[in-house]
Amino acid sequence: MAVSKLCRSSGINAEYGGSSTLLCITNYHIALIPFIHSSRFAKKYRVERIKMASPSKSFIEVLPTSHFPIQNIPFGVFRPSHESKPRVGTAIGDFVLDLSVLAEEGFFSTPTLTHDGKCLCFHESSLNLFMSLGKKAWTDARSILQLLLSDSNPTLRDNQVLRARAFHPIQKIIMELPAHIGDYTDFYASKEHASNLGIMMRGKDNPLLPNWVHIPVGYHGRSSSVVLSGTKVRRPNGQTKADDAPLPTFGPSKMLDFELEIGFFVGTGNNLGEPLPVGNIKDHIFGMVLLNDWSARDLQKWEYVPLGPFLAKNFATSISAWVVTLDALEPFLVDGPLQDPLPLPYLQETPGKNTPTNYNIDLSVFLKSPKAESAQLISHTNFKYMYYSVFQQLAHHSSNGCNMRPGDLCGTGTISGPTEDSYGSLIELTWRGSKPLKLNDGTERKFLNDGDTLIMTGVAKGDGYQIGFGECVGTITPAL
Numbered sequence: 001m002a003v004s005k006l007c008r009s010s011g012i013n014a015e016y017g018g019s020s021t022l023l024c025i026t027n028y029h030i031a032l033i034p035f036i037h038s039s040r041f042a043k044k045y046r047v048e049r050i051k052m053a054s055p056s057k058s059f060i061e062v063l064p065t066s067h068f069p070i071q072n073i074p075f076g077v078f079r080p081s082h083e084s085k086p087r088v089g090t091a092i093g094d095f096v097l098d099l100s101v102l103a104e105e106g107f108f109s110t111p112t113l114t115h116d117g118k119c120l121c122f123h124e125s126s127l128n129l130f131m132s133l134g135k136k137a138w139t140d141a142r143s144i145l146q147l148l149l150s151d152s153n154p155t156l157r158d159n160q161v162l163r164a165r166a167f168h169p170i171q172k173i174i175m176e177l178p179a180h181i182g183d184y185t186d187f188y189a190s191k192e193h194a195s196n197l198g199i200m201m202r203g204k205d206n207p208l209l210p211n212w213v214h215i216p217v218g219y220h221g222r223s224s225s226v227v228l229s230g231t232k233v234r235r236p237n238g239q240t241k242a243d244d245a246p247l248p249t250f251g252p253s254k255m256l257d258f259e260l261e262i263g264f265f266v267g268t269g270n271n272l273g274e275p276l277p278v279g280n281i282k283d284h285i286f287g288m289v290l291l292n293d294w295s296a297r298d299l300q301k302w303e304y305v306p307l308g309p310f311l312a313k314n315f316a317t318s319i320s321a322w323v324v325t326l327d328a329l330e331p332f333l334v335d336g337p338l339q340d341p342l343p344l345p346y347l348q349e350t351p352g353k354n355t356p357t358n359y360n361i362d363l364s365v366f367l368k369s370p371k372a373e374s375a376q377l378i379s380h381t382n383f384k385y386m387y388y389s390v391f392q393q394l395a396h397h398s399s400n401g402c403n404m405r406p407g408d409l410c411g412t413g414t415i416s417g418p419t420e421d422s423y424g425s426l427i428e429l430t431w432r433g434s435k436p437l438k439l440n441d442g443t444e445r446k447f448l449n450d451g452d453t454l455i456m457t458g459v460a461k462g463d464g465y466q467i468g469f470g471e472c473v474g475t476i477t478p479a480l
């Protein structure tokens with residue numbers, strides 16, 4: 001299209017002639033002016049920014065029930081086929097858009113996304129390099145994609161050759177873990193969950209240990225056993241000891257459980273010995289995924305004193321494939337629960353304010369038994385109930401100078417709400433097996449059986465659209 005009045009009035013230089021394409025960076029439009037690079041004759045783009053609104057509709061058809069509208073733009077790693085190399089993509093409706101193809105066409109030639117004039121981060125087999133570029137790069141990439149996908153922008157919409165190269169049906173691609181996860185930390189940040197387990201262990205008079213209301217409790221997990229949604233989970237073996245038994249025994253866990261969590265990826269980290277201040281820590285979190293921290297409760301009961309969980313937790317942690325950015329979730333920020341007592345200053349997101357920043361994300365858990373025709377809803381809760389925010393969790397993690405790195409993963413801990421149907425684990429839903437769940441196929445569950453499939457979903461609901469995470473799925477297979 002011709003250089004617009006908007007471009008001319010904003011002083012954008014169109015001396016090279018040709019066409020001008022309006023793209024958007026958050027609440028700014030950017031004009032990408034194609035010109036000829038003198039040495040390689042490759043298409044490049046000069047970037048100028050003009051304040052305007054973001055696009056709200058894609059030329060790709062997206063149903064209102066889709067998790068991946070133009071307002072989302074999550075990032076993930078995929079292969080178009082088993083023979084092809086992994087690369088970075090985004091999901092839009094029922095399609096995956098190959099960002100390495102767009103990078104080759106010069107659409108990411110901004111200073112934030114290039115090194116020596118080249119954008120290489122989308123050809124990688126993980127998001128780690130992209131994560132390391134920082135908040136401005138993440139925002140620029142997402143916003144460039146939003147306007148390339150806009151129904152009013154012909155650049156990609158009308159280029160059938162480029163569309164054929166860049167788009168893949170989402171059902172036909174192979175997803176990979178989104179990052180090379182160097183370290184994994186799991187928190188215990190839901191007051192409802194911690195109180196429920198405390199009542200089971202210590203009684204109603206002493207549900208929380210004294211430190212819990214002052215400190216985001218966490219422990220270091222095992223990054224090597226973080227697996228992608230869809231990976232089957234083998235029932236673990238381990239030591240257990242019955243209350244009336246003189247000695248422990250070794251064998252398959254009989255109390256296998258799920259834990260509904262949100263995981264968040266560190267983007268840019270910090271140097272060893274230099275804590276991340278809570279006030280600007282949002283810029284260090286790349287995005288979020290659904291996370292199921294599978295738990296063997298009987299192993300955990302025997303082993304957790306004095307150092308906490310070990311084999312009961314490190315056999316598998318499942319995560320969803322698409323990483324949803326904080327930019328996409330920004331419209332869904334809400335105040336979290338009242339924190340009493342007021343946290344120490346290093347955990348106060350706003351000085352003197354005792355409500356953390358949370359997100360209004362609906363979370364659901366479904367269970368499908370081997371005999372059932374469909375999955376059954378067994379829990380529905382919301383991320384807004386989380387007592388300690390993800391920002392407080394990361395600030396606490398780095399407060400002693402611990403160095404966080406791009407691709408590090410943190411789990412929030414089980415997310416439970418105030419009602420029995422909003423508990424985020426079977427040990428709560430069945431109250432340690434005393435109230436078995438009745439399933440539609442006529443069977444009951446105290447804990448998970450072999451062959452059971454657990455499905456987690458999460459959506460933040462907007463006006464006529466929703467920001468979704470896809471699914472986090474795992475099926476239990478028998479112990480060896």
